[in-house]
Amino acid sequence: MRIKIKKQGFTLIELLIVIAIIAILAAIIMATTAGARAQARDSQRVSQLGEVRTALEMYMSKNSKYPVCGSSTCTGASWDSVMNVLINDGDIASKPKDPINTAPYVYTYCPDVTTGSATKYALMAILEANSPALDNDYNTDYPATGACNCDGSGTADPHQTYCIINP
Secondary structure, three states: OOOOOOOOOOOHHHHHHHHHHHHHHHHHHHHHHHHHHHHHHHHHHHHHHHHHHHHHHHHHHHHOOEOOOOOOOEOHHHHHHHHHHHHHOOOOOOOOOOOOOOOOOOOEEEEOOOOOOEOOEEEEEEOOOOOHHHOOOOOOOEOOOOOEOOOOOOOOOHHHEEEEEEO
16 A cells, blocks of 8 residues: 655645735835825925924024025025024024935025125925925015026926925
C-alpha cells in the first residue's frame, strides 16, 4: 500500500495572482489618499501664514512698522531674512516653510514700502487643491502690480492663490 504525500504550499501562479491583487489595491489606496495629503498641506500653509500674520502684528505693535526685505516681494532668502527679524524680535519661534518649499509652492511676503516704511502687507501661498472656501476676497495684485499676485494670475486656477492682507 502506497501512501501519497501531498505537497504543501502555493504554486507560482497563485503567488503571482495574490501579488497582483495587492498591487492593484495599493494603487487604488494611493490614488484616493493623494487628494487628502494635498488638502493637509494646504491646511498647514493656511495655519502657518496665520502664525506669520500674528507675528507681524506683534512686530508692528512694538516697532510701529512692519519689517522690510529690500524689495516689494520677499521669497526665498529674503523671506528667511524677514523671518529672522521676527525670530530675533521674539515674535515667532521658528521659520515657517511651505511643506513642499519648491516653486511655485513658497511663501511670499509683500510689504508696502511706498510710504517709506512698511505700513501694510500681504502674505501669499499657492494651494495645491482647488478650495473656493479658502479663496481670498482680494482680487488684485497687492500692494502694487507685480508684487503679490493675489488675483491668481500666477496660477492656472485663481482659487489656488491664498492671500492674507493688512490694508
